[in-house]
Amino acid sequence: MGTIGPKNMRHRSRIIVTSIAAPKASTATLDRFHFSSSSSTLNVK
Secondary structure: OOOOOHHHHHHHHHHHHHHHHHHHOOHHHHHHHHHHHHHHHHHHO
16 A cells, blocks of 8 residues: 555546546536546545
8 A cells, every 4th residue: 555656656647637627527427427436536535
């Protein structure tokens, strides 16, 4: 867990990109995304 590898960096970048792209998405898409990934993604935040 403590070691930061390529996988960790890529995963983290993916989360950052998602947080940036989410506000730009349409309300319908954002709602759908929030509903489907709220249990896993929001906890990481």
